[in-house]
Amino acid sequence: MAHELIEIKDLHFSYGDRAILKGINMTMSRGKVIAIMGGSGSGKTTLLRLIGGAVRPSSGYVKVAGKVVHDLKRDELFQMRRKMSMLFQFGALFTDLSVFDNVAFQMREHTDLPESMIRDLVLMKLEAVGLRGAQDLMPAALSGGMARRVALARSIALDPLLIMYDEPFTGLDPISLTVIGNLIRRLTDALGMTSIVVTHDVQESLKIVDHVYFVADGVIAAYGTPDEVRGSVAPFVHQFVHGEEDGPVSFHYPANAYANDLKLEGRFA
């Protein structure tokens, strides 16, 4: 089992009384791109935060590279995080630093590399996302798609074992979407790392991932390869993949009966 980077066992998590995750089991191997899909508020981002050790589960565990993440001391957790990376939904670039300095940030914080080598490395990372020419711009001058690409370059700065992408495709134009999708695949293959993509974008992510997990109501509702998912007749998967309104997933937030809320009762009787 040495090639398994992440092992999640019977993971429960709740915010106060509200249970978000109710027993998640997953394993993720090195060199794979794994998609986690599910409706809004199904706990996908929370799952990423648990893997990154930002929050503690109420029970169960997350093991990364053989170590239980939430049992680590702060120093050990920071050591572990040097091997992980997270791409935030809107990039989360440091607005007071230029594109170049953003990508160089971790190298300067965590290594003693000479500035000339940092420069070469940063330019290589920026070249990989096609933004070498934008190195002197400030984040405020970037479009949403460009910011996401810079953030991607920053997240691979120290060649991590694991990258987590929180909604990497949201709000991108079709060209950036394909480019980012292909980049995720290529980087994963070239660096032999593991990529976890949390996304709503079914069609785009099915093109690049190795496995898909569907999260619904705090549990894994379905699991499979992209081909299995496309051919699945399970009502939940079918609804999600084809974006249908009717199905096991309700579009409506739980509410009182509509007629009661409009106070229609008895009026037309």
Added chain:
Amino acid sequence: MPRRIVSGIQGVGHRVIDSIWRLGYASRFFLLTLLKSGTSLRRFGLVIRELYFTGVLSLIIIVVSGLFVGMVLGLQGYETLQRYGAESAVGTMVALSLLRELGPVVAALLFASRAGSAITAEIGLMKATEQLAAMEMMAVDPIARVVAPRFWAGVISMPLLAALFSAVGIFGGYLVAVVLIGVDEGSFWSQMQGAVDFHYDIVNGVIKTFVFGIAVTAIAVFEGYDASPTAEGVSGATTRTVVTSALAILGLDFVLTSFMFRGMG
């Protein structure tokens, strides 16, 4: 009715507990900032960068306000003192008011509204745009990397700004009293030199500015770090920084003054 009374009392209790809890949280945060200041001291470039934003960019408001405050002091001082034929003491009056009280207090109030609010808004927005969370995920501690350099920059720049405020203020008093009104220049400066004591007046004034600098910047970084990550949260935190700082400055000033100046000079 009794239920409403009970819930009212509960509400008061909750607010009191919340405030005390928050005070404890702020103190803990302050201690953490001090403990994690190693990075700022090792990489002093981080502090120097912030010194530019908190110190240098506050210069204009400090210098202009100092000049006007000094000019007003010169005018009012002359107006009052000449009734007793003591107009040559106007230099002493301007210098003592500025060094002991107005310099530290007004400079700190201006500093809180110019630099303190900017620090809060910047850290709050960094939190709202997940920059602090991203930093955590990169195994870089935001308190060491973002909060501590801003804190030390504020603590260093506050006394310097207040000193400048007093110096420019004394010059403003000179302009009005000597150049404009025609008080004797020799007695203006020599009386000032005779009356101002280095330890009693200047050192005590500098101690005040240090205390105000620590208070204002500690409040500013805490409010920014603690802001809810929304537009409303950041604006509320910025307001709280200015209001809390102003109250802290005036309250601390009374406490410090009562210890420092007891009419024994």
